[in-house]
Amino acid sequence: MPPLPIARASRLPDTRTDTVLKIYGQxxxxxxxxxxxxxxxxxxxxxDPVSVNVPNAKAKEDWYLKLNPNARVPTIDDDGFxxxxxxxxxxxxxxxxxxxxxxxxxxxxxxxxQWAFFIANDIEQAMVGLLQQRVALPADKRNAALExxxxxxxxxxxxxxxxxxxxxxxxxxxxxxxADFMVASVVFTFTGMKYDLSKWPKLxxxxxxxxxxxxxxxxxxxxx
Ligand SMILES: N[C@@H](CCC(=O)N[C@@H](CS)C(=O)NCC(=O)O)C(=O)O
Numbered sequence: 612m613p614p615l616p617i618a619r620a621s622r623l624p625d626t627r628t629d630t631v632l633k634i635y636g637q638x639x640x641x642x643x644x645x646x647x648x649x650x651x652x653x654x655x656x657x658x659d660p661v662s663v664n665v666p667n668a669k670a671k672e673d674w675y676l677k678l679n680p681n682a683r684v685p686t687i688d689d690d691g692f693x694x695x696x697x698x699x700x701x702x703x704x705x706x707x708x709x710x711x712x713x714x715x716x717x718x719x720x721x722x723x724x725q726w727a728f729f730i731a732n733d734i735e736q737a738m739v740g741l742l743q744q745r746v747a748l749p750a751d752k753r754n755a756a757l758e759x760x761x762x763x764x765x766x767x768x769x770x771x772x773x774x775x776x777x778x779x780x781x782x783x784x785x786x787x788x789x790a791d792f793m794v795a796s797v798v799f800t801f802t803g804m805k806y807d808l809s810k811w812p813k814l815x816x817x818x819x820x821x822x823x824x825x826x827x828x829x830x831x832x833x834x835x
Contacts, residue, residue, distance in 0.1 A: 630690040630691075631655050631656060631657050632649070632654060632655065632656040632657070632687060632688070632689050632690075632704070633656065633657050633658075633659060633687060633688040633689075634646060634649070634656050634657070634658050634659070634685060634687055635659045635661040635675070635678065635679075635684055635685060635686040635687070635688075636659075636660065636661050636663070636670075636684025636685035636686065637660040637661065637662055637663065637684065638658070638660060638830075638833040638834040638835065639834050639835070640663060640684050640685070641684065641685055641697040642660075642684050642685035642697070643796075643799070643830060643833075643834060644685070644697045644698075644701060644796035644797070644799075645685045645687065645697060645700050645701060645704070646658065646830045646833055647792075647796055647799075647826060647827055647830035648701045648704055648705060648710070648792065648796070649704070649830075650826035650827070650829045650830045651710065651711075651712055651792060651824070651826040651827075652704065652705060652708055652710035652711065652712065653708075654704060654708045654710075658833070661675055661684050661686075663682070663683065663684055668682075670682045670683060670684055678693050678695075679693075679695045681695065683695070685697055685700060687700050687704070689703075689704070689707070697796075698727055698730075698731050698793065698797075701792070701793065701796065702723075702727065702789075702793075705789055705792075710789065712787075712788050712789040712791075712792050713788070713789055714783060714784065714788055714789055714790070716784075719783060719784050719788065719790070722782070722783060722784070722790050723783065723788070723789045723790040723793060725790075726782050726790045726793055726794050727790075727793040729771075730793060730794055730797045730798070731797075733768050734765070734768045734769075734797065734798070735797055737761045737764035737765045737768065738761075738765055738797070738798070738800055738801065739800070740757065740760075740761035741758065741761040741762055741765055741804075741806075742800060742804050744757055744758035744761060745758060745804060746804050765806075766810075769808075769810075769811050769814060770811070772794070772798075772811065772814050773811040773812075773813050773814045776813035776814055776817055777813050781817075782794050787820075787821070787824075791817075791821065795817075795818060795821035795822070795827075798814075798818060799818070799821070799822060799827075801818070802818065802822060
């Protein structure tokens with residue numbers, strides 16, 4: 612397959628349809644990652660902030676279970692094409708709508724996938740476990756041993772990110788691209804939980820700069 616062309620989304624209305632993309636999921640959830648990608652890529656969307664983890668969560672209603680049998684968010688409906696899993700959704704949308712973040716070479720795409728899989732397989736689970744133990748669970752449900760275990764795992768993996776950024780400005784190529792987005796959209800959770808990143812100064816600075824991007828700021832506003 613030839614390398615995918617890279618172009619600004621605003622110049623490429625050819626893949627658009629009259630039906631606006633629908634994003635389901637409250638903005639203070641993994642749906643944030645999809646909202647951020649759409650802002651980075653100029654993709655118009657309608658947002659239905661389907662709730663989770665509350666009594667009578669909308670994600671448990673029959674109409675939503677038909678879209679996503681996991682009763683989780685996010686889910687998208689792109690002109691009748693329904694899919695779930697935030698990382699898969701973002702890779703799909705970025706490619707389909709020719710996001711300016713999409714890498715311009717097969718190697719760039721490979722690097723993007725490397726970081727996307729690393730983040731999903733090696734960081735996300737420990738990060739979310741830590742979030743549960745430190746922030747989300749009521750105090751009497753927390754487990755100090757489990758928290759320490761997740762924290763050790765997180766610290767081990769953050770070193771990989773720090774070492775990479777000590778030798779390279781970005782996770783992608785010579786600019787903040789889709790590889791950077793796939794990392795930032797997940798590790799942004801550390802900012803939300805006020806995790807102290809000062810032991811990883813390159814990562815801390817890179818994440819701060821990522822969250823200061825205008826598109827990120829617009830998406831952050833949607834979190835209310
Ligand atoms: N791997 C999935 C995880 C989705 C997920 O667990 N979403 C959370 C919100 S951030 C959720 O819907 N939780 C409700 C539940 O598990 O009941 C993804 O990345 O989309």
